[in-house]
Amino acid sequence: MSSHIKTEILQGDLYINGKWVSAPDQSYFESLNPATGELVGICAAATTEQVNEAVAYANEAYSQWKNTPIPERAAYLTKAAQLFEIRKEELARVMTMEMGKVLPESLGEVGVVIATAQYMAGEGRRLFGETVPAGFPDRNVRMVREPLGVVACITPWNFPVALGSYKIFSALIAGNTVVWKPASEVALSAKIFVEVLDEAGFPPGVVNLLTGSGRTVGQTLTEHLDVKVISFTGSTEVGQKLAEMSSKTLKRISLELGGKNAVIVLKDADLDKAADGIVKSAFTTTGQRCTAASRVIVERPVKDLLVQKVVDLTKSMKIGNGLEEGKQLGPLVNEDQLHTVEKYVKKATEEGGKIATGGQRVKELGGYYYEPTIIENVKPNDTIAQEEIFGPVLAIIEVDSYEAAMEVNNGTIYGLSTSIYTESLHYANRAAKEAVSGLVYINNGTSNAEMGVAFGGMKMSGNGHREVSHHAFDIMTEWKSIYTNY
Numbered sequence: 494m495s496s497h498i499k500t501e502i503l504q505g506d507l508y509i510n511g512k513w514v515s516a517p518d519q520s521y522f523e524s525l526n527p528a529t530g531e532l533v534g535i536c537a538a539a540t541t542e543q544v545n546e547a548v549a550y551a552n553e554a555y556s557q558w559k560n561t562p563i564p565e566r567a568a569y570l571t572k573a574a575q576l577f578e579i580r581k582e583e584l585a586r587v588m589t590m591e592m593g594k595v596l597p598e599s600l601g602e603v604g605v606v607i608a609t610a611q612y613m614a615g616e617g618r619r620l621f622g623e624t625v626p627a628g629f630p631d632r633n634v635r636m637v638r639e640p641l642g643v644v645a646c647i648t649p650w651n652f653p654v655a656l657g658s659y660k661i662f663s664a665l666i667a668g669n670t671v672v673w674k675p676a677s678e679v680a681l682s683a684k685i686f687v688e689v690l691d692e693a694g695f696p697p698g699v700v701n702l703l704t705g706s707g708r709t710v711g712q713t714l715t716e717h718l719d720v721k722v723i724s725f726t727g728s729t730e731v732g733q734k735l736a737e738m739s740s741k742t743l744k745r746i747s748l749e750l751g752g753k754n755a756v757i758v759l760k761d762a763d764l765d766k767a768a769d770g771i772v773k774s775a776f777t778t779t780g781q782r783c784t785a786a787s788r789v790i791v792e793r794p795v796k797d798l799l800v801q802k803v804v805d806l807t808k809s810m811k812i813g814n815g816l817e818e819g820k821q822l823g824p825l826v827n828e829d830q831l832h833t834v835e836k837y838v839k840k841a842t843e844e845g846g847k848i849a850t851g852g853q854r855v856k857e858l859g860g861y862y863y864e865p866t867i868i869e870n871v872k873p874n875d876t877i878a879q880e881e882i883f884g885p886v887l888a889i890i891e892v893d894s895y896e897a898a899m900e901v902n903n904g905t906i907y908g909l910s911t912s913i914y915t916e917s918l919h920y921a922n923r924a925a926k927e928a929v930s931g932l933v934y935i936n937n938g939t940s941n942a943e944m945g946v947a948f949g950g951m952k953m954s955g956n957g958h959r960e961v962s963h964h965a966f967d968i969m970t971e972w973k974s975i976y977t978n979y
Protein backbone atom coordinates (compact mmCIF):
# COMPACT_ATOMS: atom_id res chain seq x y z
CA MET A 494 0.00 0.00 0.00
CA SER A 495 1.42 3.34 -1.02
CA SER A 496 0.40 6.12 1.35
CA HIS A 497 1.13 5.55 5.00
CA ILE A 498 -0.38 8.38 6.98
CA LYS A 499 -0.15 7.24 10.59
CA THR A 500 -3.15 7.72 12.81
CA GLU A 501 -4.21 6.51 16.24
CA ILE A 502 -6.75 3.67 16.23
CA LEU A 503 -10.19 5.13 16.92
CA GLN A 504 -12.99 3.41 18.80
CA GLY A 505 -16.68 3.86 18.12
CA ASP A 506 -19.25 2.89 20.74
CA LEU A 507 -23.01 3.04 20.77
CA TYR A 508 -24.80 6.13 22.08
CA ILE A 509 -27.96 5.25 23.98
CA ASN A 510 -29.91 7.57 26.27
CA GLY A 511 -27.10 10.11 26.42
CA LYS A 512 -24.37 7.57 27.33
CA TRP A 513 -21.61 5.89 25.35
CA VAL A 514 -21.93 2.13 25.73
CA SER A 515 -19.93 -0.75 24.35
CA ALA A 516 -21.29 -3.87 22.70
CA PRO A 517 -22.02 -6.29 25.61
CA ASP A 518 -20.15 -9.24 24.13
CA GLN A 519 -17.34 -6.91 23.08
CA SER A 520 -18.12 -7.51 19.42
CA TYR A 521 -16.42 -4.83 17.39
CA PHE A 522 -15.99 -4.59 13.63
CA GLU A 523 -13.15 -2.88 11.79
CA SER A 524 -13.17 0.30 9.76
CA LEU A 525 -10.44 0.14 7.08
CA ASN A 526 -8.95 2.94 5.00
CA PRO A 527 -9.65 2.13 1.33
CA ALA A 528 -6.66 4.22 0.24
CA THR A 529 -4.10 2.33 2.30
CA GLY A 530 -5.73 -0.77 3.78
CA GLU A 531 -4.81 0.50 7.25
CA LEU A 532 -7.07 0.09 10.24
CA VAL A 533 -8.80 3.38 11.04
CA GLY A 534 -10.58 2.05 14.09
CA ILE A 535 -13.07 -0.38 15.56
CA CYS A 536 -16.79 0.07 16.11
CA ALA A 537 -19.37 -1.61 18.33
CA ALA A 538 -21.91 -3.88 16.69
CA ALA A 539 -25.25 -3.36 18.44
CA THR A 540 -27.27 -6.37 19.52
CA THR A 541 -31.02 -6.70 19.06
CA GLU A 542 -31.47 -6.01 22.80
CA GLN A 543 -29.54 -2.75 22.45
CA VAL A 544 -31.66 -1.71 19.50
CA ASN A 545 -34.79 -2.31 21.56
CA GLU A 546 -33.26 -0.42 24.48
CA ALA A 547 -32.41 2.59 22.30
CA VAL A 548 -35.94 2.69 20.88
CA ALA A 549 -37.42 2.48 24.39
CA TYR A 550 -35.30 5.42 25.59
CA ALA A 551 -36.07 7.43 22.45
CA ASN A 552 -39.76 6.77 23.01
CA GLU A 553 -39.51 7.88 26.63
CA ALA A 554 -37.62 11.05 25.67
CA TYR A 555 -40.26 11.85 23.04
CA SER A 556 -42.92 12.85 25.59
CA GLN A 557 -40.69 15.72 26.83
CA TRP A 558 -39.06 16.64 23.56
CA LYS A 559 -42.30 17.06 21.61
CA ASN A 560 -43.44 19.58 24.23
CA THR A 561 -40.17 21.52 24.17
CA PRO A 562 -40.90 24.83 22.40
CA ILE A 563 -39.46 25.02 18.91
CA PRO A 564 -37.11 27.96 19.67
CA GLU A 565 -35.54 25.80 22.38
CA ARG A 566 -35.15 22.85 20.01
CA ALA A 567 -33.67 25.24 17.47
CA ALA A 568 -31.14 26.48 20.03
CA TYR A 569 -29.67 22.97 20.30
CA LEU A 570 -29.25 22.85 16.51
CA THR A 571 -27.63 26.29 16.45
CA LYS A 572 -25.23 25.20 19.18
CA ALA A 573 -24.43 22.00 17.24
CA ALA A 574 -23.70 24.08 14.11
CA GLN A 575 -21.13 26.10 16.09
CA LEU A 576 -19.51 22.95 17.48
CA PHE A 577 -19.32 21.30 14.05
CA GLU A 578 -17.35 24.35 12.91
CA ILE A 579 -14.77 23.60 15.63
CA ARG A 580 -14.47 19.89 14.75
CA LYS A 581 -14.80 20.35 10.98
CA GLU A 582 -11.23 19.40 10.04
CA GLU A 583 -11.11 16.39 12.37
CA LEU A 584 -14.44 15.01 11.16
CA ALA A 585 -13.53 15.59 7.51
CA ARG A 586 -10.23 13.72 7.90
CA VAL A 587 -11.92 10.71 9.49
CA MET A 588 -14.47 10.65 6.66
CA THR A 589 -11.71 10.66 4.08
CA MET A 590 -9.89 7.89 5.94
CA GLU A 591 -13.02 5.76 6.24
CA MET A 592 -14.48 6.00 2.74
CA GLY A 593 -11.87 7.65 0.56
CA LYS A 594 -13.39 10.87 -0.77
CA VAL A 595 -10.84 13.64 -1.14
CA LEU A 596 -10.45 16.03 1.80
CA PRO A 597 -11.94 19.15 0.13
CA GLU A 598 -15.07 17.12 -0.55
CA SER A 599 -15.20 15.92 3.06
CA LEU A 600 -14.77 19.48 4.30
CA GLY A 601 -17.56 20.56 1.96
CA GLU A 602 -19.75 17.83 3.39
CA VAL A 603 -19.24 19.06 6.96
CA GLY A 604 -20.19 22.49 5.58
CA VAL A 605 -23.48 20.94 4.42
CA VAL A 606 -24.07 19.55 7.93
CA ILE A 607 -23.57 23.02 9.42
CA ALA A 608 -25.84 24.63 6.83
CA THR A 609 -28.51 21.98 7.42
CA ALA A 610 -28.44 22.56 11.18
CA GLN A 611 -28.79 26.32 10.65
CA TYR A 612 -31.44 25.92 7.98
CA MET A 613 -33.59 23.55 10.06
CA ALA A 614 -33.19 25.75 13.16
CA GLY A 615 -34.77 28.57 11.13
CA GLU A 616 -37.27 26.39 9.32
CA GLY A 617 -38.70 25.29 12.68
CA ARG A 618 -40.21 28.77 13.05
CA ARG A 619 -42.15 28.09 9.88
CA LEU A 620 -43.79 24.83 10.93
CA PHE A 621 -47.04 26.57 10.11
CA GLY A 622 -50.49 25.10 10.31
CA GLU A 623 -53.54 26.08 8.28
CA THR A 624 -56.89 27.63 9.08
CA VAL A 625 -59.79 26.52 6.93
CA PRO A 626 -63.10 28.42 6.49
CA ALA A 627 -65.64 26.58 8.67
CA GLY A 628 -68.80 25.19 7.15
CA PHE A 629 -70.96 26.11 10.17
CA PRO A 630 -71.53 29.26 12.26
CA ASP A 631 -69.57 29.84 15.47
CA ARG A 632 -66.90 27.32 14.60
CA ASN A 633 -63.26 27.55 13.65
CA VAL A 634 -61.24 24.85 11.97
CA ARG A 635 -57.49 24.59 12.01
CA MET A 636 -54.84 22.07 11.09
CA VAL A 637 -51.55 21.63 12.93
CA ARG A 638 -48.45 19.57 12.17
CA GLU A 639 -47.58 17.07 14.89
CA PRO A 640 -44.43 15.01 15.30
CA LEU A 641 -44.77 11.24 15.04
CA GLY A 642 -42.45 9.80 17.70
CA VAL A 643 -39.29 7.78 17.20
CA VAL A 644 -37.71 8.22 13.77
CA ALA A 645 -35.17 5.62 12.63
CA CYS A 646 -32.64 7.10 10.21
CA ILE A 647 -30.72 4.56 8.10
CA THR A 648 -28.00 6.02 5.90
CA PRO A 649 -25.37 4.90 3.33
CA TRP A 650 -21.61 5.40 3.36
CA ASN A 651 -21.17 7.75 0.40
CA PHE A 652 -22.22 10.86 2.33
CA PRO A 653 -21.33 9.74 5.85
CA VAL A 654 -22.71 12.76 7.72
CA ALA A 655 -24.65 15.03 5.32
CA LEU A 656 -27.42 12.49 4.79
CA GLY A 657 -27.62 11.89 8.53
CA SER A 658 -27.95 15.64 9.06
CA TYR A 659 -30.82 15.95 6.54
CA LYS A 660 -32.80 13.32 8.38
CA ILE A 661 -31.80 13.92 12.00
CA PHE A 662 -32.16 17.70 12.05
CA SER A 663 -35.54 17.75 10.30
CA ALA A 664 -36.79 14.99 12.62
CA LEU A 665 -35.58 16.79 15.77
CA ILE A 666 -36.79 20.28 14.97
CA ALA A 667 -40.24 18.84 14.26
CA GLY A 668 -40.30 17.28 17.76
CA ASN A 669 -39.40 13.66 17.03
CA THR A 670 -36.62 11.69 18.68
CA VAL A 671 -34.06 9.76 16.66
CA VAL A 672 -32.28 6.44 16.43
CA TRP A 673 -29.54 6.61 13.77
CA LYS A 674 -28.06 3.58 12.01
CA PRO A 675 -25.21 4.74 9.74
CA ALA A 676 -23.43 2.47 7.26
CA SER A 677 -20.71 0.37 8.88
CA GLU A 678 -18.02 1.70 6.51
CA VAL A 679 -18.38 5.16 8.10
CA ALA A 680 -19.33 4.34 11.69
CA LEU A 681 -16.47 6.42 13.14
CA SER A 682 -17.55 9.53 11.23
CA ALA A 683 -21.03 8.99 12.66
CA LYS A 684 -19.54 8.70 16.12
CA ILE A 685 -17.89 12.13 15.85
CA PHE A 686 -21.14 13.58 14.52
CA VAL A 687 -22.99 12.28 17.59
CA GLU A 688 -20.25 13.46 19.94
CA VAL A 689 -21.00 16.95 18.68
CA LEU A 690 -24.71 16.51 19.36
CA ASP A 691 -23.86 15.19 22.81
CA GLU A 692 -21.77 18.29 23.49
CA ALA A 693 -24.58 20.49 22.18
CA GLY A 694 -26.55 19.16 25.16
CA PHE A 695 -29.55 17.42 23.62
CA PRO A 696 -31.48 15.74 26.47
CA PRO A 697 -30.77 12.00 26.99
CA GLY A 698 -32.65 9.72 24.61
CA VAL A 699 -33.41 12.42 22.04
CA VAL A 700 -30.58 11.21 19.77
CA ASN A 701 -29.24 7.64 19.78
CA LEU A 702 -26.57 6.00 17.64
CA LEU A 703 -26.56 2.32 16.76
CA THR A 704 -23.75 0.99 14.62
CA GLY A 705 -23.59 -2.57 13.35
CA SER A 706 -25.05 -4.92 10.82
CA GLY A 707 -27.81 -3.64 8.53
CA ARG A 708 -29.61 -6.91 9.02
CA THR A 709 -29.66 -6.87 12.86
CA VAL A 710 -30.07 -3.16 13.50
CA GLY A 711 -31.99 -2.23 10.35
CA GLN A 712 -34.43 -5.08 10.53
CA THR A 713 -35.21 -4.64 14.23
CA LEU A 714 -35.86 -0.92 13.70
CA THR A 715 -38.02 -1.52 10.67
CA GLU A 716 -40.21 -4.06 12.38
CA HIS A 717 -40.43 -2.23 15.74
CA LEU A 718 -43.91 -1.04 16.72
CA ASP A 719 -42.55 2.04 18.52
CA VAL A 720 -40.57 3.26 15.51
CA LYS A 721 -43.00 5.50 13.68
CA VAL A 722 -40.91 6.58 10.70
CA ILE A 723 -38.12 4.93 8.73
CA SER A 724 -36.11 7.52 6.86
CA PHE A 725 -33.81 5.55 4.57
CA THR A 726 -31.21 6.50 1.99
CA GLY A 727 -29.43 3.71 0.18
CA SER A 728 -29.78 1.22 -2.62
CA THR A 729 -33.07 0.46 -4.32
CA GLU A 730 -32.62 -3.22 -3.43
CA VAL A 731 -32.37 -2.60 0.33
CA GLY A 732 -35.10 0.07 0.14
CA GLN A 733 -37.48 -2.49 -1.33
CA LYS A 734 -36.71 -4.93 1.49
CA LEU A 735 -37.29 -2.27 4.14
CA ALA A 736 -40.59 -1.23 2.55
CA GLU A 737 -41.75 -4.82 2.71
CA MET A 738 -40.62 -5.31 6.32
CA SER A 739 -42.09 -2.03 7.57
CA SER A 740 -45.47 -2.73 5.99
CA LYS A 741 -46.28 -5.07 8.87
CA THR A 742 -46.45 -2.13 11.30
CA LEU A 743 -47.84 0.32 8.72
CA LYS A 744 -45.16 2.84 9.65
CA ARG A 745 -44.26 5.69 7.38
CA ILE A 746 -41.22 5.00 5.25
CA SER A 747 -39.29 7.54 3.23
CA LEU A 748 -36.94 6.11 0.61
CA GLU A 749 -34.12 7.95 -1.20
CA LEU A 750 -32.61 5.36 -3.54
CA GLY A 751 -30.33 4.77 -6.50
CA GLY A 752 -29.95 6.57 -9.82
CA LYS A 753 -28.81 6.16 -13.42
CA ASN A 754 -28.45 9.80 -14.23
CA ALA A 755 -27.80 11.18 -17.69
CA VAL A 756 -26.35 14.31 -19.22
CA ILE A 757 -28.01 15.08 -22.56
CA VAL A 758 -25.83 17.13 -24.90
CA LEU A 759 -27.54 18.67 -27.93
CA LYS A 760 -25.60 19.75 -30.99
CA ASP A 761 -25.99 23.48 -30.21
CA ALA A 762 -24.47 23.10 -26.69
CA ASP A 763 -21.38 24.87 -25.39
CA LEU A 764 -19.19 21.76 -25.47
CA ASP A 765 -16.52 23.09 -23.11
CA LYS A 766 -19.08 23.78 -20.42
CA ALA A 767 -20.77 20.44 -21.10
CA ALA A 768 -17.46 18.54 -20.82
CA ASP A 769 -16.65 20.28 -17.56
CA GLY A 770 -20.10 19.51 -16.09
CA ILE A 771 -19.93 15.89 -17.26
CA VAL A 772 -16.51 15.19 -15.76
CA LYS A 773 -17.39 16.84 -12.45
CA SER A 774 -20.65 14.97 -12.07
CA ALA A 775 -19.31 11.65 -13.30
CA PHE A 776 -16.13 11.43 -11.24
CA THR A 777 -16.59 13.52 -8.09
CA THR A 778 -16.66 11.14 -5.09
CA THR A 779 -15.18 8.60 -7.54
CA GLY A 780 -18.61 8.26 -9.15
CA GLN A 781 -20.09 7.04 -5.86
CA ARG A 782 -22.98 9.48 -5.71
CA CYS A 783 -26.66 8.79 -6.17
CA THR A 784 -26.71 11.78 -8.53
CA ALA A 785 -23.48 10.86 -10.38
CA ALA A 786 -23.70 11.16 -14.16
CA SER A 787 -23.25 7.66 -15.52
CA ARG A 788 -24.63 8.21 -19.04
CA VAL A 789 -23.95 10.89 -21.63
CA ILE A 790 -26.59 11.01 -24.35
CA VAL A 791 -25.16 13.07 -27.17
CA GLU A 792 -26.35 14.16 -30.62
CA ARG A 793 -24.27 12.42 -33.24
CA PRO A 794 -22.73 15.46 -35.00
CA VAL A 795 -20.95 16.63 -31.82
CA LYS A 796 -20.18 13.25 -30.29
CA ASP A 797 -16.52 12.95 -31.35
CA LEU A 798 -15.60 16.47 -30.29
CA LEU A 799 -17.42 16.15 -26.96
CA VAL A 800 -15.80 12.79 -26.17
CA GLN A 801 -12.38 14.24 -26.96
CA LYS A 802 -12.92 17.11 -24.54
CA VAL A 803 -14.30 14.81 -21.81
CA VAL A 804 -11.41 12.38 -22.23
CA ASP A 805 -8.82 15.20 -22.07
CA LEU A 806 -10.29 16.56 -18.85
CA THR A 807 -10.57 13.07 -17.37
CA LYS A 808 -6.94 12.24 -18.12
CA SER A 809 -5.83 15.36 -16.28
CA MET A 810 -7.49 14.27 -13.02
CA LYS A 811 -5.15 13.54 -10.13
CA ILE A 812 -5.84 10.19 -8.49
CA GLY A 813 -4.59 9.35 -5.02
CA ASN A 814 -5.06 9.35 -1.27
CA GLY A 815 -7.70 11.96 -0.47
CA LEU A 816 -5.66 13.28 2.45
CA GLU A 817 -2.90 14.38 0.06
CA GLU A 818 -3.22 17.88 -1.31
CA GLY A 819 -4.34 18.33 -4.90
CA LYS A 820 -5.92 14.90 -5.35
CA GLN A 821 -9.26 14.93 -7.15
CA LEU A 822 -10.20 11.27 -7.21
CA GLY A 823 -9.85 8.90 -4.25
CA PRO A 824 -10.27 5.13 -4.12
CA LEU A 825 -13.51 3.18 -4.23
CA VAL A 826 -14.96 2.49 -0.79
CA ASN A 827 -13.97 -1.17 -0.55
CA GLU A 828 -12.87 -4.26 -2.43
CA ASP A 829 -16.45 -5.33 -3.24
CA GLN A 830 -17.11 -2.01 -4.94
CA LEU A 831 -13.86 -2.37 -6.90
CA HIS A 832 -14.91 -5.81 -8.12
CA THR A 833 -18.35 -4.48 -9.03
CA VAL A 834 -16.76 -1.81 -11.21
CA GLU A 835 -14.41 -4.33 -12.85
CA LYS A 836 -17.35 -6.62 -13.58
CA TYR A 837 -19.38 -3.84 -15.22
CA VAL A 838 -16.50 -2.65 -17.40
CA LYS A 839 -15.90 -6.21 -18.60
CA LYS A 840 -19.59 -6.65 -19.33
CA ALA A 841 -19.65 -3.36 -21.25
CA THR A 842 -16.85 -4.44 -23.58
CA GLU A 843 -18.49 -7.84 -24.08
CA GLU A 844 -21.64 -6.02 -25.15
CA GLY A 845 -19.76 -3.96 -27.74
CA GLY A 846 -18.58 -0.94 -25.75
CA LYS A 847 -15.24 0.67 -26.63
CA ILE A 848 -13.05 2.08 -23.88
CA ALA A 849 -12.09 5.68 -24.69
CA THR A 850 -10.02 6.08 -21.53
CA GLY A 851 -9.46 4.18 -18.27
CA GLY A 852 -10.70 0.63 -17.81
CA GLN A 853 -8.02 -0.53 -15.34
CA ARG A 854 -7.21 -0.62 -11.65
CA VAL A 855 -4.47 1.79 -10.59
CA LYS A 856 -2.30 -0.98 -9.18
CA GLU A 857 0.75 1.12 -8.36
CA LEU A 858 -1.22 3.08 -5.74
CA GLY A 859 -2.30 -0.02 -3.78
CA GLY A 860 -5.73 0.65 -2.24
CA TYR A 861 -8.97 0.29 -4.17
CA TYR A 862 -8.26 2.72 -6.98
CA TYR A 863 -9.84 2.48 -10.41
CA GLU A 864 -9.15 4.76 -13.36
CA PRO A 865 -11.95 7.12 -14.34
CA THR A 866 -13.38 5.28 -17.32
CA ILE A 867 -15.30 6.39 -20.39
CA ILE A 868 -16.95 3.82 -22.63
CA GLU A 869 -18.25 4.68 -26.12
CA ASN A 870 -20.56 2.74 -28.47
CA VAL A 871 -22.93 1.98 -25.64
CA LYS A 872 -26.51 1.09 -26.63
CA PRO A 873 -29.43 2.33 -24.49
CA ASN A 874 -30.30 -1.14 -23.22
CA ASP A 875 -26.77 -2.35 -22.50
CA THR A 876 -26.15 -3.39 -18.92
CA ILE A 877 -23.97 -0.37 -18.10
CA ALA A 878 -26.65 1.94 -19.50
CA GLN A 879 -29.34 0.43 -17.29
CA GLU A 880 -27.85 -0.62 -13.94
CA GLU A 881 -26.41 1.62 -11.24
CA ILE A 882 -22.64 0.99 -11.06
CA PHE A 883 -21.66 3.42 -8.29
CA GLY A 884 -18.14 3.93 -9.57
CA PRO A 885 -16.14 6.09 -11.99
CA VAL A 886 -17.63 4.71 -15.20
CA LEU A 887 -19.36 6.81 -17.84
CA ALA A 888 -21.27 5.41 -20.82
CA ILE A 889 -21.52 7.41 -24.05
CA ILE A 890 -24.71 6.87 -26.06
CA GLU A 891 -25.24 8.52 -29.46
CA VAL A 892 -28.65 9.67 -30.69
CA ASP A 893 -30.12 11.53 -33.67
CA SER A 894 -32.49 13.99 -32.02
CA TYR A 895 -33.67 15.61 -28.81
CA GLU A 896 -36.69 13.28 -28.82
CA ALA A 897 -34.50 10.18 -29.03
CA ALA A 898 -32.25 11.56 -26.26
CA MET A 899 -35.21 12.08 -23.92
CA GLU A 900 -36.52 8.61 -24.64
CA VAL A 901 -33.15 7.12 -23.70
CA ASN A 902 -32.94 9.38 -20.65
CA ASN A 903 -36.30 8.15 -19.38
CA GLY A 904 -35.68 4.55 -20.40
CA THR A 905 -34.36 3.16 -17.10
CA ILE A 906 -36.06 2.13 -13.86
CA TYR A 907 -34.52 5.19 -12.13
CA GLY A 908 -35.53 8.85 -12.07
CA LEU A 909 -33.24 10.87 -9.84
CA SER A 910 -31.38 13.49 -11.89
CA THR A 911 -31.31 14.66 -15.51
CA SER A 912 -29.07 17.29 -17.06
CA ILE A 913 -29.28 18.90 -20.49
CA TYR A 914 -26.78 21.16 -22.23
CA THR A 915 -28.33 23.31 -24.96
CA GLU A 916 -28.59 26.95 -25.99
CA SER A 917 -32.18 26.36 -27.09
CA LEU A 918 -34.89 27.74 -24.84
CA HIS A 919 -37.32 25.42 -26.55
CA TYR A 920 -35.42 22.20 -25.78
CA ALA A 921 -34.36 23.36 -22.31
CA ASN A 922 -37.99 23.91 -21.36
CA ARG A 923 -39.15 20.70 -22.96
CA ALA A 924 -36.48 18.78 -21.04
CA ALA A 925 -37.58 20.40 -17.76
CA LYS A 926 -41.09 19.13 -18.47
CA GLU A 927 -40.39 15.78 -20.11
CA ALA A 928 -37.57 14.37 -17.95
CA VAL A 929 -39.04 11.86 -15.50
CA SER A 930 -36.73 12.69 -12.60
CA GLY A 931 -36.92 14.57 -9.33
CA LEU A 932 -34.03 16.86 -10.28
CA VAL A 933 -33.46 18.57 -13.62
CA TYR A 934 -30.42 20.69 -14.41
CA ILE A 935 -30.11 22.93 -17.47
CA ASN A 936 -26.54 23.72 -18.49
CA ASN A 937 -25.16 22.16 -15.31
CA GLY A 938 -24.05 18.62 -14.39
CA THR A 939 -26.35 16.14 -12.63
CA SER A 940 -25.03 16.56 -9.12
CA ASN A 941 -25.44 19.89 -7.37
CA ALA A 942 -28.08 20.20 -4.63
CA GLU A 943 -28.79 23.47 -2.82
CA MET A 944 -30.04 24.04 0.71
CA GLY A 945 -33.77 24.65 0.93
CA VAL A 946 -34.53 22.96 -2.40
CA ALA A 947 -36.51 19.71 -2.33
CA PHE A 948 -34.26 16.70 -2.97
CA GLY A 949 -35.44 13.28 -4.13
CA GLY A 950 -36.19 11.04 -7.06
CA MET A 951 -39.04 9.61 -9.11
CA LYS A 952 -39.72 6.01 -10.20
CA MET A 953 -37.42 3.49 -8.45
CA SER A 954 -35.18 6.31 -7.15
CA GLY A 955 -37.55 6.91 -4.27
CA ASN A 956 -41.10 6.72 -3.05
CA GLY A 957 -42.13 10.31 -3.56
CA HIS A 958 -40.77 11.96 -0.42
CA ARG A 959 -38.45 14.97 -0.53
CA GLU A 960 -35.69 15.94 1.90
CA VAL A 961 -33.62 19.06 2.62
CA SER A 962 -36.37 21.66 2.15
CA HIS A 963 -39.45 22.34 4.31
CA HIS A 964 -41.07 19.48 2.38
CA ALA A 965 -39.07 17.22 4.72
CA PHE A 966 -41.82 17.96 7.25
CA ASP A 967 -44.18 15.87 5.16
CA ILE A 968 -41.96 12.97 6.29
CA MET A 969 -41.38 14.11 9.87
CA THR A 970 -44.86 15.31 10.88
CA GLU A 971 -48.49 14.42 10.40
CA TRP A 972 -51.54 16.63 10.22
CA LYS A 973 -54.10 16.96 12.98
CA SER A 974 -57.40 18.76 12.22
CA ILE A 975 -59.07 20.59 15.12
CA TYR A 976 -62.69 21.75 15.10
CA THR A 977 -63.76 24.30 17.75
CA ASN A 978 -67.37 25.34 18.26
CA TYR A 979 -67.44 28.58 20.19
Ligand SMILES: NC(=O)c1ccc[n+]([C@@H]2O[C@H](COP(=O)([O-])OP(=O)(O)OC[C@H]3O[C@@H](n4cnc5c(N)ncnc54)[C@H](O)[C@@H]3O)[C@@H](O)[C@H]2O)c1
Nearest residue numbers: 648649650675676707711712727728731749750751752783
Ligand atom coordinates in the same frame (compact mmCIF):
# COMPACT_ATOMS: atom_id res chain seq x y z
N1 LIG B 1 -31.23 9.09 -3.46
C1 LIG B 1 -30.35 9.53 -2.58
O1 LIG B 1 -30.50 10.58 -1.97
C2 LIG B 1 -29.09 8.73 -2.32
C3 LIG B 1 -27.99 9.36 -1.73
C4 LIG B 1 -26.83 8.62 -1.48
C5 LIG B 1 -26.78 7.27 -1.81
N2 LIG B 1 -27.85 6.68 -2.38
C6 LIG B 1 -27.77 5.26 -2.78
O2 LIG B 1 -27.12 4.48 -1.78
C7 LIG B 1 -26.48 3.36 -2.38
C8 LIG B 1 -25.06 3.21 -1.88
O3 LIG B 1 -25.00 3.16 -0.51
P1 LIG B 1 -24.90 1.77 0.33
O4 LIG B 1 -24.08 0.78 -0.40
O5 LIG B 1 -24.52 2.14 1.72
O6 LIG B 1 -26.44 1.30 0.30
P2 LIG B 1 -27.11 0.07 1.06
O7 LIG B 1 -28.53 0.06 0.60
O8 LIG B 1 -26.33 -1.17 0.91
O9 LIG B 1 -27.04 0.46 2.62
C9 LIG B 1 -27.65 1.62 3.14
C10 LIG B 1 -27.89 1.43 4.63
O10 LIG B 1 -28.80 0.37 4.82
C11 LIG B 1 -28.26 -0.58 5.74
N3 LIG B 1 -28.75 -1.93 5.37
C12 LIG B 1 -28.19 -2.78 4.48
N4 LIG B 1 -28.92 -3.92 4.42
C13 LIG B 1 -29.96 -3.76 5.27
C14 LIG B 1 -31.07 -4.58 5.63
N5 LIG B 1 -31.26 -5.79 5.12
N6 LIG B 1 -31.94 -4.08 6.52
C15 LIG B 1 -31.79 -2.86 7.03
N7 LIG B 1 -30.76 -2.03 6.74
C16 LIG B 1 -29.85 -2.48 5.85
C17 LIG B 1 -26.76 -0.43 5.58
O11 LIG B 1 -26.08 -0.94 6.70
C18 LIG B 1 -26.63 1.06 5.43
O12 LIG B 1 -26.67 1.70 6.67
C19 LIG B 1 -26.54 3.62 -3.89
O13 LIG B 1 -27.56 2.85 -4.47
C20 LIG B 1 -26.89 5.11 -3.97
O14 LIG B 1 -27.53 5.50 -5.16
C21 LIG B 1 -29.01 7.37 -2.65
